[in-house]
Amino acid sequence: MxxxxxxxxxxxxxxxxxxxxxxxxxxxxxxxxxxxxxxxxxxxxxxxxxxxxxxxxxxxxxxxxxxxxxxxxxxxxxxxxxxxEPRPEPARHHDIPVCYGGDYGPDLGEVAAATGLTVDEVVALHAGELYRVYCLGFSPGFPYLASLPPRLRLPRRAAPRLEVAQGSVAIAGLQTGIYPFQSSGGWHLIGRTPVRVFSWLEPVSALTRPGDTVSFHPIDAGTFARLERELDPAGGASGG
Amino acid sequence: MNWTLRAVRAVARLAVRRGGMLTTVQDLGRQGYGHLGVPQQGAVDSYALRWALRLAGCDLGDAALEITLLGPELEVLDACFAGLAGAELGASLNGEPWPAGESRELAPSDVISFAGPRQGFRAYLGFAGGVSGERVLHSRATDLQSRVGGQGGRALWAGDLLEVGGGGGERVEAPVATSLQRDTVRFVPGPRDGLFPDGALKSLTSGPYRVTTESNRVGMRLAGPEVPGAPGDIPSEGTPLGAIEILPSGQPIILLQGRGSVGGYPVPATVISADIPVLAQLRPGQDLRFAQVDMAAARAARREIEERLLLPLLASP
The missing domain is CATH 3.30.1360.40 (Gyrase A; domain 2)
Incomplete structure (x- = not known):
């Protein structure tokens, strides 16, 4: 056995x-x-x-x-x-730009309050960690990333949101993740990335693979808008 | 037979006058993309879908309409041929009753409507040549969460124009019922029964569970005897069709075709594949009872379903 x-x-x-x-x-x-x-x-x-x-x-x-x-x-x-004992595909690293707080991360203030940290400390802790992609799921291309620094670990929101914006960066427990599309969701939203993590255009592809590593770095709203135009000039055509 | 009179367009159209409660384009779903996080989707009642496809003379990979409880109203614009299977939702063609398990030739200005549910929850309307629609990863199945597939990833609306393959067929009937109407649902233990205390599965079979209104194509949320000792969240893992997830409250959710490819609640038991069509026909507010069976019984039940789906169609008078 x-x-x-x-x-x-x-x-x-x-x-x-x-x-x-x-x-x-x-x-x-x-x-x-x-x-x-x-x-x-x-x-x-x-x-x-x-x-x-x-x-x-x-x-x-x-x-x-x-x-x-x-x-x-x-x-x-x-x-x-x-x-x-086969060899997995070689791991890659993805450095993801995130606009933290405000309309981009509506739960950042609550997360700071619940963890007893300042907003800047939450951002510094989240962006200061190297995460591993453990698996994809929940919705197409959603990367389950771990492990969050211990001081940022909170249970899921009591009531899930019906609408989470595409590209939202969120935390729950010892995990963090990126919502590929507008969807429902129960994690705490702390920021948003203009990077598309899944494309329905053939050949259908996910940005990350299990085994890859991911880090986050803060950007301001102006940079978010510029990157969004550069990355998706058609304006959301990846949504299918 | 006069072939010129039977000639039909390669593509036929239907005007959607009313969309109904939830009418979506579905086929047998997209399998093999779960590792990318892409949900399976497809008809919740694949047994009824396969009858609808057979009755309409379709290929097994074609798409049909999945009609939920309150059906649509469709006006036929071009001659075509259709088969109806699954729930009895009060279907009629120009006011004449159209029972599930029968096919019909459709002529321009014919109207297909649904007066209201009699028995069951989901009906399937197949058209010769299949229902057109957006094809993503080898499937036209509508994914309402990801908003892809079928009719632009959404349910049919009034004003939509539905395109079907066109083509004629011989009027036929199914030799057996095209949906499985029962309130007993069988499960086999596993995969994560080991995370629960001994006897936890006995709670599932100890009394009826109500199908709550918080149920959809993703899953059926049940209310009934509490399953004790639920370990709460576990590291997320792949979810089989029919997985009975136990929430921290001890209440179960049965995962259906629209589920995410991974989930984070423990699954002590899984509904057998032969009884997914039974689940598909239960309405919110109805009760179900679980029965525990072994793998040999699960496999025998599935074989019986497959054999039934091979029975020859009967010519209609």
Missing amino acids: RTGSGPYPQVLPAGDEALLCAFDGGIDPQVNARVQAYAAAVRAAAIAGVVGVVPGYHSVLVSYDPRRLDGDELARILGDLGEA
């Missing part, structure tokens, strides 16, 4: 169309590196009948078509895949 430690995941049933390959540990760069390497190995194995491979922080969900592939056989294949 595999325990999920080391390179071998524990293979758990997730209904009759998916298996969850779970690794021990929580939000941890070493664990997530194993997760990404394992997800790459599952994709490289090109198992007929596998229709989706979704890495999370500490697990990989493998979806399959039960008409084409037997779940028990897939579980056996997945249980033996850890040995390959």
Whole structure:
């Protein structure tokens, strides 16, 4: 019986169309590196009948078509895949410009109050950290980034917002992230970036990949407006 | 047979007079892009969708209309051919009842309307040649959250012009019911039952759960017996279709086709694939009961669904 430690995941049933390959540990760069390497190995194995491979922080969900592939056989294949130790794609670094506070980050003041810091200290702490992309999800291209400096960690907002602006930079728990599109959301909004993190234009692409690193640097409203014009001259054409 | 009289345009149009409560273009969804954060989407009731496609003479990959509770009013502008499946929402063609599980030839100035729900929650209207619409990542499925696919990523509105493939067909009927109307929903344990205390799954089967009005294509929020020992947030991970997420309050949400590709609440059990169409037909305010089954039963139930979908269509009188 595999325990999920080391390179071998524990293979758990997730209904009759998916298996969850779970690794021990929580939000941890070493664990997530194993997760990404394992997800790459599952994709490289090109198992007929596998229709989706979704890495999370500490697990990989493998979806399959039960008409084409037997779940028990897939579980056996997945249980033996850890040995390959494949190399993940090379990591890249993204330095993201953020206009903090004001209309760009309507929760910045509340975050400062709740953490007992000044607004400038919140910005300095958030922009002073190097984050790892652990996985993508929630909405297309949304990067789950960790770990936030301990002094900035707050629970999610009690009531989620129905409308969060595209490019909003937000924090919750030990995570920070970037909302790719206008959507609902329950995290604290501290700023906005003009950078587009997802494009529906073919070939569809996400700016970041798991394993990449991200840092943030503050910009003023004038720079935000200029970058927005430069990055998206059509004015939101990436929204599909 | 007089082929010249049966000739139809390659593309046929329908005018949307009323959009209905929530009418969207859906197909079997976009699979394989969850690692980019792209949701699956597609018809919540893939069983009824597949009947609608068969009745209309479509390919399995074509798109159809998913009609929710209160249906649209559509005026046919060009001759075409359609099949209806799923919920009985009071459909009629020029005032004549059109039961689910039957196809119809449509002529210019025909009007398709829906008088109101009789049984079930979602109906599917397929058209020969498929419903046109924005195709993103190999699917026309409407993603209401990301605002892409189908009719510009939104529900149909009055004034929309709907384009369908056109083409004719033989009037046929489905040999069995085209939707699964039940209030019992089966689950298998896992993946994260290990995070809960022993016996936590017994709470799910201990009494009825009400489908609350806070339910949509993303998920069904339930109210009923509390599942004890929920560990709260966990590190986010991939969400299977039918995942029964337990909120910190102990109440479950069942994740459907519109769910995000990852989620942060623990999933102690997952609804079997054969019963997703059952969920799709339950209305807010209705009650459901859970039953726990093993994987062998889940697989047998799925095989039975697939076999049923292969039964030959019956010629209509």
